[in-house]
Structure formats: C-alpha cells, structure tokens
Amino acid sequence: QVQFVESGGGLVQPGGSLALSCKFSGNFFSIYNMAWYRQAPGKQRELVASIDINGGTDYADAVKGRLTISRSNAAKTLFLQMNSLKFEDTAVYYCNRNSATGPLFLWGQGTQVTVSS
Numbered sequence: 001q002v003q004f005v006e007s008g009g010g011l012v013q014p015g016g017s018l019a020l021s022c023k024f025s026g027n028f029f030s031i032y033n034m035a036w037y038r039q040a041p042g043k044q045r046e047l048v049a050s051i052d053i054n055g056g057t058d059y060a061d062a063v064k065g066r067l068t069i070s071r072s073n074a075a076k077t078l079f080l081q082m083n084s085l086k087f088e089d090t091a092v093y094y095c096n097r098n099s100a101t102g103p104l105f106l107w108g109q110g111t112q113v114t115v116s117s
Contacts, residue, residue, distance in 0.1 A: 002026035002105040004095050008080075009111030016085050020111060022078040022095035030073035033098040036080045038091035039110075049080060050098045062088070085115045 008020040020036070035050040048060045049069035057069050068081040078095045092110040097103070 004105070004108035006093060006095055006108050006111040009093060009113045011114045011116060012085055013117055014086060014115055016115070018082045018085065018113060020080040020082065020093055020113075022080075022108070024076040024078065026076075026105075029076040033101045034071060034078050035096060035098040036067075036069060036078070037094045037096060038089075038113075039094070040088075040091040045094070047099065050100075051078070052098075052101075082113070085113075087115050089113060090115050
C-alpha cells in the first residue's frame with residue numbers, strides 16, 4: 001500500500017525559505033507523475049506544482065518562480081524548494097500523484113508551513 005510521509009515544514013518569516021520532502025513507501029515511484037498540493041484554512045486543497053516521469057514541471061501561477069519541485073526516483077522522494085515565501089503560502093502541504101493524470105493515493109498527514117512575521 002502506498003503511503004506518503006511529508007516533512008520539512010515550519011514557521012518562517014515572509015521572504016524566507018523552506019525545503020519540503022515527501023517519502024514514498026511503495027513500489028514503482030518512478031512511473032507516477034507526482035505533485036505537491038496545499039490546503040489553507042477554510043479553503044479547498046489545490047495543486048501547486050507537478051512533475052512528470054521525465055522531470056517536466058508545471059506550477060500554479062501563484063507560486064511560479066518561487067517554488068521548485070524535483071524528485072529522486074532512486075530515493076523515492078519528492079521535493080519542494082520554497083523561496084520568497086509569502087503570508088498566503090501558509091497551508092498544510094501534501095504530496096500525491098498528479099490528479100490530472102491518474103487516481104490519487106491515500107493522503108498523508110501533510111506538513112504545516114506557516115509564514116508569519
């Protein structure tokens with residue numbers, strides 16, 4: 001059964017940086033198009049960054065130029081480098097398959113990112 005363990009969140013000031021990781025436990029990580037999602041209080045979960053099996057990436061307009069998604073198939077890990085963080089980036093961040101290209105697995109616990117001065 002596929003499970004995700006997200007880590008790396010925390011409290012950061014505006015303009016700061018964080019590096020998130022998502023460990024995939026299961027087989028065949030390399031065959032899945034993956035994505036990072038976030039859910040802010042009172043809002044629906046949204047996809048913020050995706051990466052396909054060839055390393056091609058795509059980003060939501062709100063995070064373009066500030067967040068960078070990457071993956072290590074050998075380590076079965078997904079990464080999200082977050083720079084120039086803004087108040088509105090505050091959310092719980094999750095990883096999963098890219099919902100546009102296949103059914104989602106069960107969600108992990110996520111990792112909380114709080115941007116506050």
